Amino acid sequence: MRLITVDSCVSTCILPRATISKSEHIPANSNNTLQIGDVHITGLSDGSISFDPRVLFPEESLEIWEPYYDRFPEYFSGQFFQNNLGSFVFTSGGKRVLADSGFGPHGDMLGHPAPGELIQDFEKNGIGLDTIDTVFLTHLHDDHVGWNHFTTEEMLSDPNRGEAANRSVMPLEKQGVLDLMDGETELAHGITAFPTPGHTPGHMSLLIASNNERAMLVGDILGSPMQATETDLHYWPDWDGPMGIKTRKDILDRAEREDSVVIRSHLSYPGCGTMIRWEGRRYWKAL
Ligand SMILES: [Zn+2]
Numbered sequence: 538m539r540l541i542t543v544d545s546c547v548s549t550c551i552l553p554r555a556t557i558s559k560s561e562h563i564p565a566n567s568n569n570t571l572q573i574g575d576v577h578i579t580g581l582s583d584g585s586i587s588f589d590p591r592v593l594f595p596e597e598s599l600e601i602w603e604p605y606y607d608r609f610p611e612y613f614s615g616q617f618f619q620n621n622l623g624s625f626v627f628t629s630g631g632k633r634v635l636a637d638s639g640f641g642p643h644g645d646m647l648g649h650p651a652p653g654e655l656i657q658d659f660e661k662n663g664i665g666l667d668t669i670d671t672v673f674l675t676h677l678h679d680d681h682v683g684w685n686h687f688t689t690e691e692m693l694s695d696p697n698r699g700e701a702a703n704r705s706v707m708p709l710e711k712q713g714v715l716d717l718m719d720g721e722t723e724l725a726h727g728i729t730a731f732p733t734p735g736h737t738p739g740h741m742s743l744l745i746a747s748n749n750e751r752a753m754l755v756g757d758i759l760g761s762p763m764q765a766t767e768t769d770l771h772y773w774p775d776w777d778g779p780m781g782i783k784t785r786k787d788i789l790d791r792a793e794r795e796d797s798v799v800i801r802s803h804l805s806y807p808g809c810g811t812m813i814r815w816e817g818r819r820y821w822k823a824l
Contacts, residue, residue, distance in 0.1 A: 569806070571824065573750045574746070574749070578628075578809070580809060581807075582658055583622035583640050583652060583683070585652065585806070586649040587649075593761070594773065596770075619805070621802065622639050625637070627728055627743075632726070633671075633725075634670065635672045641653065641682075651683070656684065675740060675741055675754070675756030675802075679705075681757075718741065724743070726747075728745055729743065740758065751798065752798035753791070754801070759799070763821075768782060768785050789819065792812050810823040
């Protein structure tokens with residue numbers, strides 16, 4: 538994983554406006570969907586990979602995760618983490634926002650070939666790519682921008698496709714479909730982006746607030762379910778460790794205070810849950 542320093546900001550790429558036809562109806566009761574007020578949310582996946590926890594937490598022994606094996610069996614493959622590559626589609630007021638675009642079909646991630654399943658998952662869920670109005674990127678690490686190039690032929694033939702930044706982000710700027718944000722920005726009715734720096738300088742999250750219900754998509758502020766409890770551990774991919782820890786604590790405190798659902802890309806699919814208290818400690822609990 539690598540930070541791409543595009544003005545240290547986070548971006549949205551605005552795709553051509555499309556209307557959502559009735560044939561794009563999303564099944565209401567499938568287990569990867571969630572309704573927050575008037576906002577409909579669908580969890581999608583680009584696949585998942587397993588790897589040694591010491592990749593993300595090099596200062597910690599494998600044993601520290603043992604107490605979590607029973608609590609999060611779906612997150613562990615033996616002693617390894619089983620990490621989802623999640624994306625989310627938000628539908629509100631006739632607009633659709635895709636949050637993050639997975640790792641994509643090229644290259645390898647932590648020594649594993651790209652699973653590259655996101656486009657099939659769009660199909661499986663009956664969501665047409667051409668119904669997405671806006672692609673919101675929480676940050677510009679490789680595993681969140683990989684399928685941006687599905688938007689145009691030009692990107693597929695880009696000579697710099699060997700490098701994720703050039704392949705997945707720069708062409709968007711060239712095409713004039715890249716918007717950079719540095720503060721709170723409303724993307725659709727009830728869906729607002731807000732800054733959560735630390736994992737990267739310009740990392741952004743989404744607040745979904747509608748009809749007195751709330752959810753927050755927090756990107757890689759929380760990279761594993763255990764970080765809801767172990768907030769102080771140094772998370773190697775964070776650009777600024779102390780800032781990452783502070784932002785993590787702040788957003789979890791806020792989620793508890795506001796009784797908000799928390800949505801994250803790298804938890805077990807589909808990645809929506811809440812914070813609970815157990816003998817005084819805070820834990821992630823999937824919905
Ligand atoms: Zn990530």
